[in-house]
Amino acid sequence: METTRRRQARSPSPVYTLDDDESYEPYIPVAQRRQQKLAKLSALGAKSDKSNAQKLQEELDAQEDAQREEELRREKARKERTLLIEAQEVHLKKAAEDSKKSEIEKAREADAEILEAIKSRRKLASGMELAKGIQYTEPITTSWRAPRYIRERPKEQDQKLREKYHIVVEGDNIPPPIEHFEDMKIPGPILDYLRSKRIMDPTPIQLQGLPVAFSGRDVIGIAFTGSGKTLTFCLPLIMMALEEEMKLPFVRGEGPVGVILCPSRELANQTYDNVVEWCSALAKEGKYPQLNTLLCMGGISMSEQSQVLNKGLHIVVATPGRLIDMLEKKRFTFNNCKYICMDEADRMIDLGFEEDVRNIMSFFKSQRQTLLFSATMPKKIQDFARESLIKPVLVNVGRAGAANLDVLQVVEYVKQEAKMVYLLECLQKTPPPVIIFSENKNEVDDIQEYLLLKGVEAVAIHGSKTQEERKYAITSFKSGAKDVMVASGVASKGLDFNDIQHVIIYSMPKEIEDYVHQIGRTGRSGKTGIATTFVNMNTPEQTLLDLKYLLMEAGQKVPPFLMTIEDPRAAQGGALTGCPVCGGLGHGISNCPKLEDAQRRQMASHRATDDGGGY
Ligand SMILES: Nc1ncnc2c1ncn2[C@@H]1O[C@H](COP(=O)(O)OP(=O)(O)OP(=O)(O)O)[C@@H](O)[C@H]1O
Numbered sequence: 001m002e003t004t005r006r007r008q009a010r011s012p013s014p015v016y017t018l019d020d021d022e023s024y025e026p027y028i029p030v031a032q033r034r035q036q037k038l039a040k041l042s043a044l045g046a047k048s049d050k051s052n053a054q055k056l057q058e059e060l061d062a063q064e065d066a067q068r069e070e071e072l073r074r075e076k077a078r079k080e081r082t083l084l085i086e087a088q089e090v091h092l093k094k095a096a097e098d099s100k101k102s103e104i105e106k107a108r109e110a111d112a113e114i115l116e117a118i119k120s121r122r123k124l125a126s127g128m129e130l131a132k133g134i135q136y137t138e139p140i141t142t143s144w145r146a147p148r149y150i151r152e153r154p155k156e157q158d159q160k161l162r163e164k165y166h167i168v169v170e171g172d173n174i175p176p177p178i179e180h181f182e183d184m185k186i187p188g189p190i191l192d193y194l195r196s197k198r199i200m201d202p203t204p205i206q207l208q209g210l211p212v213a214f215s216g217r218d219v220i221g222i223a224f225t226g227s228g229k230t231l232t233f234c235l236p237l238i239m240m241a242l243e244e245e246m247k248l249p250f251v252r253g254e255g256p257v258g259v260i261l262c263p264s265r266e267l268a269n270q271t272y273d274n275v276v277e278w279c280s281a282l283a284k285e286g287k288y289p290q291l292n293t294l295l296c297m298g299g300i301s302m303s304e305q306s307q308v309l310n311k312g313l314h315i316v317v318a319t320p321g322r323l324i325d326m327l328e329k330k331r332f333t334f335n336n337c338k339y340i341c342m343d344e345a346d347r348m349i350d351l352g353f354e355e356d357v358r359n360i361m362s363f364f365k366s367q368r369q370t371l372l373f374s375a376t377m378p379k380k381i382q383d384f385a386r387e388s389l390i391k392p393v394l395v396n397v398g399r400a401g402a403a404n405l406d407v408l409q410v411v412e413y414v415k416q417e418a419k420m421v422y423l424l425e426c427l428q429k430t431p432p433p434v435i436i437f438s439e440n441k442n443e444v445d446d447i448q449e450y451l452l453l454k455g456v457e458a459v460a461i462h463g464s465k466t467q468e469e470r471k472y473a474i475t476s477f478k479s480g481a482k483d484v485m486v487a488s489g490v491a492s493k494g495l496d497f498n499d500i501q502h503v504i505i506y507s508m509p510k511e512i513e514d515y516v517h518q519i520g521r522t523g524r525s526g527k528t529g530i531a532t533t534f535v536n537m538n539t540p541e542q543t544l545l546d547l548k549y550l551l552m553e554a555g556q557k558v559p560p561f562l563m564t565i566e567d568p569r570a571a572q573g574g575a576l577t578g579c580p581v582c583g584g585l586g587h588g589i590s591n592c593p594k595l596e597d598a599q600r601r602q603m604a605s606h607r608a609t610d611d612g613g614g615y
Pocket of ligand 1: 198199200201202203206223224225226227228229230231374375493494495496520521524525
């Protein structure tokens with residue numbers, strides 16, 4: 001033990017322990033080795049003969065060579081090992097990068113495939129046009145012109161005006177924006193009527209959308225909920241019908257001049273009421289003729305409307321199913337129809353409803369002006385629509401699918417079992433009227449029952465209610481006789497109720513567009529409102545992500561539990577652009593909830609019946 005310790009202490013070699021590689025041989029510098037060799041030789045030289053010394057010399061040389069070779073081999077092996085490790089590391093890193101890249105690429109490829117499939121949908125042209133390969137290249141012309149002073153002002157001024165009102169336009173030869181209704185050549189009685197309703201100046205979508213539509217151009221109009229889109233697409237049709245009627249009055253069996261398509265009966269009813277009011281205002285003083293409007297939708301008998309059908313018909317407001325039925329039965333024709341507008345157009349030309357629209361298009365006999373309006377219009381629907389329109393003008397106020405900034409959005413985590421009780425508390429936040437949304441018909445009924453039990457004056461509306469019940473719910477709520485309306489999302493899209501104070505979203509819809517439409521029942525025409533949304537662990541994470549981004553975009557408070565939800569695309573380094581299919585900001589096309597639903601709807605569309613959804 002003592003010897004070992006001393007030997008170790010004397011050893012000139014580097015410190016080395018058994019913990020290291022056992023095959024290791026300490027390195028002895030060449031000069032030292034030579035000295036050792038010389039010492040051995042001289043010792044030998046003293047005792048033995050020369051040949052022995054020579055032998056030994058050769059032996060030692062051979063040993064030295066072998067040792068050097070071994071050293072070189074080891075050195076080489078070490079270098080090779082280092083290179084191998086480096087190469088492996090590079091390979092692994094590359095593989096990791098490649099897999100990350102291929103994930104993104106894979107997603108991108110999948111997206112491209114879906115987008116291609118959407119793009120390859122047939123245009124929304126009539127069957128006759130498609131069969132004969134008829135393609136219109138120029139928009140229809142109308143006699144409407146902007147006042148000369150506006151037409152002649154520099155284009156930069158038009159652009160400045162658009163910037164002032166945050167209007168984005170796309171298209172060729174875009175008619176100028178007009179800041180005052182008085183400059184739009186709208187008949188006086190309608191202007192008076194609008195003023196009486198405190199509609200003094202056009203909203204951004206109106207000040208650009210109306211001149212474009214009056215000029216006969218195809219329009220894709222996108223603007224926030226409650227921003228006055230209805231007037232933007234109804235007034236041009238009224239003016240067109242007026243001009244036709246004044247040229248040569250319509251007699252029985254003639255018309256309509258144009259049609260407005262709505263995705264639900266309630267919306268059709270509301271739009272019809274608006275058109276009738278505006279037409280009555282027009283004819284009130286006797287200076288202009290009466291224009292006749294037909295409401296064409298499931299749930300009302302056509303005998304009720306026979307007096308309209310017995311006269312010349314100017315305007316039809318319809319849901320698709322009943323309209324097709326009437327056209328097939330030849331109750332009226334589209335032989336002279338020149339105008340078609342789709343409200344909530346993204347829904348109308350969405351997969352599933354598209355075939356109905358295509359069917360309706362097939363009844364047109366000549367070129368028409370086509371207008372598509374919505375608060376939500378995902379990029380791909382826009383692209384598809386654009387291909388079906390003729391030199392369309394896109395008028396966009398705010399991002400398509402963005403929430404109305406006049407709505408204060410509050411998102412609360414409420415456990416499923418606590419929702420009903422908390423709902424009562426929530427109702428105290430504001431005075432009535434309040435709308436409560438639920439995605440589920442049974443839940444709508446349960447909520448109404450609970451509220452009635454608690455003494456709250458509540459009505460309910462959903463697709464399984466009869467036409468009478470739906471009408472009663474809407475009218476009693478609109479008149480203020482009832483404080484609360486509990487509704488399913490579908491039944492209330494686009495409905496314009498007066499001064500809704502508070503929207504409570506009892507169950508968060510899967511598609512963020514539905515959320516945008518639902519909260520949009522408040523904060524209309526420049527007023528403010530509150531939207532409270534209940535979420536919990538039943539809410540899909542992807543929906544929560546969409547919601548988080550939407551709140552951030554609108555500058556709203558994002559609750560901490562939403563803040564903690566990470567976007568997997570951010571980790572993958574993917575682009576955080578909105579989903580081109582639904583416009584949601586929190587996911588890509590490959591996991592779009594709407595696409596799944598749309599596909600389901602497409603399959604179901606063949607079985608669709610006129611069951612209360614408006615068809
Ligand atoms: N220029 C205006 N000034 C003030 N109020 C207006 C103006 N234009 C329309 N309004 C009113 O604003 C309300 C909302 O209009 P409208 O229903 O057309 O909104 P919308 O954009 O179609 O909304 P949604 O996307 O929810 O269907 C209506 O009550 C309407 O009378």
